Amino acid sequence: MGRSTRRRFLASASTIAGSLAVARRFGLAQSPPIESSDLKLWYTKPASQWVDALPIGNGRLGAMVFGGGAIDQINLKNPKVDHAAGPVPTDPAKETLQLNEDTFWSGLPVDGNNLDAKNYLAAVRKAVLEQKDYHLADQLCQKMQGLFAEAYQPIGSLHVDCTHPGQVTEYRRELDLASATAVTRYNVDDVQFERTAFSSAPDQAIVLRISAGKPGQLNTTVWMDGPLAKSAKTVTGNRLLLTGKAAQHVAGAGHPGSENPVVFSDVPGEGMYYAAMLHVDVEGGRISPSGEKLVIHGATICTIVLTAATGYRGFDQKPDTPQSQVNERVSKQLDAALVHSFPALRQRRMRLRNRQPRDICPQEVTVRGMQYAQPRSAAEEHTTRRASCLALDSGNRSSHFLGFHGIGVLFCRMNDDFERLLHQHAFAVSLRLHDQWKHDVFMYGENLVHAK
Numbered sequence: 001m002g003r004s005t006r007r008r009f010l011a012s013a014s015t016i017a018g019s020l021a022v023a024r025r026f027g028l029a030q031s032p033p034i035e036s037s038d039l040k041l042w043y044t045k046p047a048s049q050w051v052d053a054l055p056i057g058n059g060r061l062g063a064m065v066f067g068g069g070a071i072d073q074i075n076l077k078n079p080k081v082d083h084a085a086g087p088v089p090t091d092p093a094k095e096t097l098q099l100n101e102d103t104f105w106s107g108l109p110v111d112g113n114n115l116d117a118k119n120y121l122a123a124v125r126k127a128v129l130e131q132k133d134y135h136l137a138d139q140l141c142q143k144m145q146g147l148f149a150e151a152y153q154p155i156g157s158l159h160v161d162c163t164h165p166g167q168v169t170e171y172r173r174e175l176d177l178a179s180a181t182a183v184t185r186y187n188v189d190d191v192q193f194e195r196t197a198f199s200s201a202p203d204q205a206i207v208l209r210i211s212a213g214k215p216g217q218l219n220t221t222v223w224m225d226g227p228l229a230k231s232a233k234t235v236t237g238n239r240l241l242l243t244g245k246a247a248q249h250v251a252g253a254g255h256p257g258s259e260n261p262v263v264f265s266d267v268p269g270e271g272m273y274y275a276a277m278l279h280v281d282v283e284g285g286r287i288s289p290s291g292e293k294l295v296i297h298g299a300t301i302c303t304i305v306l307t308a309a310t311g312y313r314g315f316d317q318k319p320d321t322p323q324s325q326v327n328e329r330v331s332k333q334l335d336a337a338l339v340h341s342f343p344a345l346r347q348r349r350m351r352l353r354n355r356q357p358r359d360i361c362p363q364e365v366t367v368r369g370m371q372y373a374q375p376r377s378a379a380e381e382h383t384t385r386r387a388s389c390l391a392l393d394s395g396n397r398s399s400h401f402l403g404f405h406g407i408g409v410l411f412c413r414m415n416d417d418f419e420r421l422l423h424q425h426a427f428a429v430s431l432r433l434h435d436q437w438k439h440d441v442f443m444y445g446e447n448l449v450h451a452k
Contacts, residue, residue: 042174043067046184048087050098054175054182058201058349061308062100065182065197067173069094069159092171092186093162095195097208099155099226103312104274106247107150108319117144148252155276155308156226156242160195160210163219164188179350191217200349205337207345208304216284216298223293224276234289238280239334243323246271246310269320272311275330279305279338303342307333 046068047053053064068090120143127137171186184195192213199206212218222240224232229244248265265271280287285299296302309330311321340348 039177040174041177042172044172046090046092046171046173048090053096053098054173056175056180056182056197056199056206057100058199058204060102061199061204061206062102063097063158063197063199063206065173065175065184066090066096066098067182067184067195068092069096069161092168092184093164093188095158095160095162095184095208095210097158097197097206099158099206099276099306099308100152101155101274101308101310104153104155104246104272104310105150106153106250106271108248108269108271109316110147112147112149114144114146117146120144151247151250153228153246153250154226155274156224156229156244158206158208158278158304158306159221159223159225160208160304161221161223162193162210163221164193190214193218198346198349200337200345202348202351203337203340203345204307204333205345206306207342208306209342210302210304212300215300218282218285218296218299218302220296220299220302221290221293222278222280222296222302222304224278228274232292234292234294235277237289238287238294240278240280240292240294241327241330242276243274243327245273245323268322269318272319273321273323273326274308274310275323275326276306276308277327277330277334278307279334305334305337305345307337309333 041054043052047064047066048068050064053066056063056065071089071091120140124137124140124144127133127140166189168186168188171184173182173184175182180198182197186193193211194213195208195210197206197208210218210220224240224242226242226244228246229242231241231243233241235241245264245266247262248267248270249263251261280294280296281303282296282299283301285297288295288297307330309326311319311323311326313319313321337345
């Protein structure tokens, strides 16, 4: 069996997604009511590769939570290397969150149309219909293609390295689909440690809380890095700032082995700038900056709030926002999130998740000619309501990020007035707009369904 990569994982996921949606439409897959305890994915080892990590997201800002960290630090100086291509040995006392922001792509707006394509149409028809030479027809069709799309880019990674005097035992990590929360628990001697991660739509932030079962037992180091990062530094005594720039161009999936698969440029607008900033608070203990890292000594609880921003201006605008403005934007986002305490951040996001499906979706939705009716029985409504939660923070702004581990990752782009309900199997999407509605569902940029 070949090694599991993101490309192979996502390629197979679209097939699974289609089969589940068809089964739902024709009544081939009927599920009993789902209990809250059933809506958890849990594992007894940290994720050793990207496809095994657990997804959280709020539509704009997402993360893959590994529940552990690489034992040996990975060198990210060469961004042309796929650093998530295969499993790596992991340490359960560490934590890694790989970060994404939905506007962060390589390149800049260009006209990708091939104006010469029509000149090959007659030759393609002749090769197929007269010569029966399908290999030639395929070669000619390639000359009709336009430019490859640019590549979705990683913001970077948040790392938390805990140090303990003993061995980790009774390890468990889980993704609670009902609350969209990733939790990791383990024991060291007689002390239990817990890490809780979620992404908030109301506050546009990712929150990670690490706690020790006994006072003063938490000693950890917090840092960030990324293959596109140009700078990582402490801003104040308890903040870190990661900045960088997307590639000017990334070669398409059809020719990843080309001579220059990744092209970089320092010219503003030829690849957008980005910034990620985090703030650390502790209960007990102290925080001390150490180079590009923050070191926590003798704490009981450590709370990390992280935000990210890019230089994106619009789909038809050159992404030439200066780095200084991007930094200012991410700092304001972080300040706004920090107005709320950890319990308040958690409560604010959950208010959006507890709405009833009949309050937020029409009686019937048509997606490419296939109708998805609102649940009619109490059991079906319970199933739909619970399954619709999944690992997703709902909200009425931006797009919404859904991670359904083991099946795929979906992006649903929505306008401000949209509300979403994810039906059973998470692939039939119902929306409401006051006067009109439409939506797009993407599988990492590949269009799955389009309804309007």
